[in-house]
Amino acid sequence: xxxxxxxxxxxxxxxxxxxxxxxxxxxxxxxxxxxxxxxxxxxxxxxxxxxxxxxxxxxxxxxxxxxxxxxxxxxxxxxxxxxxxxxxxxxxxxxxxxxxxxxxxxxxxxxxxxxxxxxxxxxxxxxxxxxxxxxxxxxxxxxxxxxxxxxxxxxxxxxxxxxxxxxxxxxxxxxxxxxxxxxxxxxxxxxxxxxxxxxxxxxxxxxxxxxxxxxxxxxxxxxxxxxxxxxxxxxxxxxxxxxxxxxxxxxxxxxxxxxxxxxxxxxxxxxxxxxxxxxxxxxxxxxxxxxxxxxxxxxxxxxxxxxxxxxxxxxxxxxxxxxxxxxxxxxxxxxxxxxxxxxxxxxxxxxxxxxxxxxxxxxxxxxxxxxxxxxxxxxxxxxxxxxxxxxxxxxxxxxxxxxxxxxxxxxxxxxxxxxxxxxxxxxxxxxxxxxxxxxxxxxxxxxxxxxxxxxxxx
Ligand code: NDP
Numbered sequence: 001x002x003x004x005x006x007x008x009x010x011x012x013x014x015x016x017x018x019x020x021x022x023x024x025x026x027x028x029x030x031x032x033x034x035x036x037x038x039x040x041x042x043x044x045x046x047x048x049x050x051x052x053x054x055x056x057x058x059x060x061x062x063x064x065x066x067x068x069x070x071x072x073x074x075x076x077x078x079x080x081x082x083x084x085x086x087x088x089x090x091x092x093x094x095x096x097x098x099x100x101x102x103x104x105x106x107x108x109x110x111x112x113x114x115x116x117x118x119x120x121x122x123x124x125x126x127x128x129x130x131x132x133x134x135x136x137x138x139x140x141x142x143x144x145x146x147x148x149x150x151x152x153x154x155x156x157x158x159x160x161x162x163x164x165x166x167x168x169x170x171x172x173x174x175x176x177x178x179x180x181x182x183x184x185x186x187x188x189x190x191x192x193x194x195x196x197x198x199x200x201x202x203x204x205x206x207x208x209x210x211x212x213x214x215x216x217x218x219x220x221x222x223x224x225x226x227x228x229x230x231x232x233x234x235x236x237x238x239x240x241x242x243x244x245x246x247x248x249x250x251x252x253x254x255x256x257x258x259x260x261x262x263x264x265x266x267x268x269x270x271x272x273x274x275x276x277x278x279x280x281x282x283x284x285x286x287x288x289x290x291x292x293x294x295x296x297x298x299x300x301x302x303x304x305x306x307x308x309x310x311x312x313x314x315x316x317x318x319x320x321x322x323x324x325x326x327x328x329x330x331x332x333x334x335x336x337x338x339x340x341x342x343x344x345x346x347x348x349x350x351x352x353x354x355x356x357x358x359x360x361x362x363x364x365x366x367x368x369x370x371x372x373x374x375x376x377x378x379x380x381x382x383x384x385x386x387x388x389x390x391x392x393x394x395x396x397x398x399x400x401x402x403x404x405x406x407x408x409x410x411x412x413x414x415x416x417x418x419x420x421x422x423x424x425x426x427x428x429x430x431x432x433x434x435x436x437x438x439x440x441x442x443x444x445x446x447x448x449x450x451x452x453x454x455x456x457x458x
Contacts, residue, residue, distance in 0.1 A: 077113030080154030101443030178390030198235025200378015317342030325350025
């Protein structure tokens with residue numbers, strides 16, 4: 001790690017995983033796994049490339065493009081593409097590293113990777129975004145493929161961009177193959193893929209609630225704070241509403257909207273926000289009408305956690321490090337019982353320390369925290385199912401895919417729970433197991449064993 005002093009996000013992700021392994025009995029039982037951890041922290045391959053494209057004025061523009069092919073022990077590299085001005089190698093290495101163990105937790109045969117560009121889709125025309133996608137894939141196509149590396153969407157990359165990227169790959173390679181997931185439902189995409197991360201997150205939290213309450217409680221009647229208003233946040237909100245919860249908030253990079261009435265944010269509001277986001281507009285644009293001004297208060301530049309009042313469930317679903325230590329304390333004070341990350345590394349290490357400390361201290365009455373690796377694995381899981389459908393040249397029904405998604409989320413939850421019980425000594429009787437430690441250890445063991453079998457370490 002000392003060779004990478006300027007990669008703060010990657011170091012944070014590495015330390016979070018390493019500390020849970022070190023604080024468990026794993027290295028006592030299997031000391032050789034320390035070698036596996038060190039080796040798995042170095043990507044198999046990092047590809048960096050220049051993307052030049054023409055804007056609407058005919059002027060040349062350029063961006064930095066990347067693909068981190070982190071680990072292929074379990075299958076082809078798999079992980080999204082992020083188009084956002086903050087993208088750099090540290091962020092993509094953190095996302096790729098997390099992706100390895102998340103993908104292992106899905107139980108599917110997919111390795112871990114991540115990519116993207118420091119391109120900002122905001123303020124660009126559809127024509128400019130399409131041109132950028134063509135230029136980006138012109139460089140990336142030679143490095144990916146259905147059995148090599150299968151990217152998907154992430155922040156700033158929606159099904160529209162996947163379509164343009166796919167068309168470019170196909171033209172370049174003269175090959176129709178499942179080289180990307182998140183494709184359109186009528187041309188090779190899996191049904192339920194757009195919904196999968198948000199739905200899977202809610203299925204996972206439902207399992208947490210049922211486990212912690214011995215089956216007495218569910219989403220019904222729960223007050224849920226959500227951050228973000230993109231793909232993950234929208235579908236998490238819709239599924240939670242369907243299960244009887246009240247959505248207190250959504251947010252974007254400019255601020256948060258908080259529902260004024262006890263009804264919370266309604267499905268029609270989420271649809272209106274989805275339409276707005278396709279047009280790359282801000283939540284503030286919604287508040288220009290009196291209908292929405294009456295429904296929501298707007299907190300400029302703020303995240304929702306300290307603004308929602310009494311809350312039962314918090315689902316960070318925007319970006320990394322979007323819950324600080326102080327915000328975590330505020331959530332505990334506000335009565336939150338469940339926190340699960342829709343976003344990757346949504347909680348800062350300080351926030352995780354607050355939640356995990358509370359879990360140990362308060363035992364049965366504690367807040368229960370689920371890391372993104374486990375709670376948001378539904379998206380990549382259905383991407384894995386999309387790869388299977390493409391290979392078979394078949395399309396499964398929504399019901400089939402949804403039922404498989406539920407099965408995967410259930411297995412992932414049980415795996416984290418059982419592994420925590422096996423490797424982490426509870427500090428007191430009645431303590432809820434650490435889902436962060438259990439999920440990290442379960443994912444790591446699967447990857448480390450496969451790497452050893454393939455001669456990556458010995
Ligand atoms: P989208 O681009 O659809 O939405 C992102 C949302 O987060 C937008 O509301 C955006 O605001 C907000 N946001 C982005 N950056 C920031 C920032 N720096 N500060 C505050 N808000 C920000 O992305 P997704 O919904 O797909 O992804 C959200 C998170 O979920 C990411 O962490 C992603 O890695 C993770 N994830 C996504 C999966 C998927 O299947 N899509 C799978 C697993 C994890 P604005 O509209 O103003 O830009």
